[in-house]
Each structure stands twice: as C-alpha cells, then as structure tokens.
Amino acid sequence: MTTIEMIKNLAQSNSVVASADVLAVFAELEASKKSNAFLKEQLAKLANFNPDWDMLEACRESWREVAAALKEAEARLVAKDKHIAELEADELVLIDERDSAEDIIAEMYEAATGNRPQWSSCFRFSDAVEDVAQVRARLTTQVRLPAAKDTSQGWTIDPDYLSAIAEKVGHSEDGGSPSMETVEAVLLATGFTVGDETASVAPAEGQLVTAMGYQGGANS
Secondary structure (H helix, E strand, O other), X not given: OOHHHHHHHHHHOOOOOOHHHHHHHHHHHHHHHHHHHHHHHHXXXXXXXXXXXXXXXXXXXXXXXXXXXXXXXXXXXXXXXXXXXXHHHHHHHHHHHHHHHHHHHHHHHHHHHOOOOOOEOOEOHHHHHHHHHHHHHHHHOOOEEEEOOOHHHOOOEOHHHHHHHHHHHOOOOXXXXXXXXXXXXXXXHHOOEEEOOOOOHHHHHHHHHHHHHHOOOOOO
C-alpha cells in the first residue's frame, strides 16, 4: 500500500495523521511529478521523430531503377561481346580467304611471268591479274606467219621473216642472236599459224620474245 492510500484510509476512519506521513505523501507526489515530466519529455521526443517515409520510398524506387538499368547494361554487354566474337571469327575467315586468294594469284602470276609478285600499295591483286591477262592475250592472239616460198630448204616459215625476227629478239653475249632454226621452232611450238598472207615483223615480236623467254631462249 502506498503512503497516499494509507493516509486516505486514515482520513476515512477519522484517525489522526502523523506529520511524517504527510511529508512522505509530498515526497511521493514530487517523485511522481518528476516521473510524469520525464515520461512526457520522452513522448515529445518520440512525437518529433517523424522520418520522411516518402523520401525513403523514393530512394528505394531509385535503387530499383538503378538495379534494372544495371541488369539491362549487363545484357547489352553480353550481346556486344558475342557480336565482337562473331566479327573476330568472320575476320579470321576473311584473312584465310585472302591468304588463299593471294597464294592462288601469286602462283598464277609466277606461271605467267616467271616471277613472284611483290605485293605493295602500288601493286595489288588487280594489277597482278591484269598483267596475267595481258600475257595471256599476247600468247593467244592469232598471228599468221608468212610461209616459205621454197620449202625445199626445209623451211616452213619464210626465212627472211625468221631472220628479221632473230635480229629483233636480241643479242646474247654468249650465243649471239638466236638461230633461225630456233626462232622457227619456237614460233611453231607456240602455236602461231602459217599462211599465205605476208605478216609484218612487229605484231609477232612481243609474242615471240615472251615465248622464247619461257623456252629459256635468247634475252630480249
């Protein structure tokens, strides 16, 4: 029983209340007052603690957006990595195809000219193909050579024509100009036709020089 309840009971029974009891009541009331003040202060502090829930929710939403954007960026990065890998694979295929084409054209060029091509910015595949085409055109051009008027000497081609060609082919320090027999043999082996028409020396000269070069003949 508290002091206040005890005094209240004494007052109801018309009993005398001691002064010490009265002082005790005042002390208890004072303590209760202080306790109430403390509790009131704490309640006020709790009342003032009002976090901004809207801001907190906005932060959460922003974080969700950032997370979604990050996931999307990662997906795009994976797609780009895959695309880069595909491009690198395609590049390797193109490099292989280019190397194969280079080897084929180089072999063709060497077969046509006797020399390996020297690739550079000034001499490309198209230049090599053009050179080969020119050589082929020279070798395949139909030229009718004059027939010998008198075949009793064993000539199929007019000997005067053979002599003129031999002089124009060139002179070798070791062996001199090619013999007329050599000139005739090379011309016939190259596929030139012999006819009745009188042919000029000039049209066949370039072809003869080329043909004799392949046969290991005289220098041009």
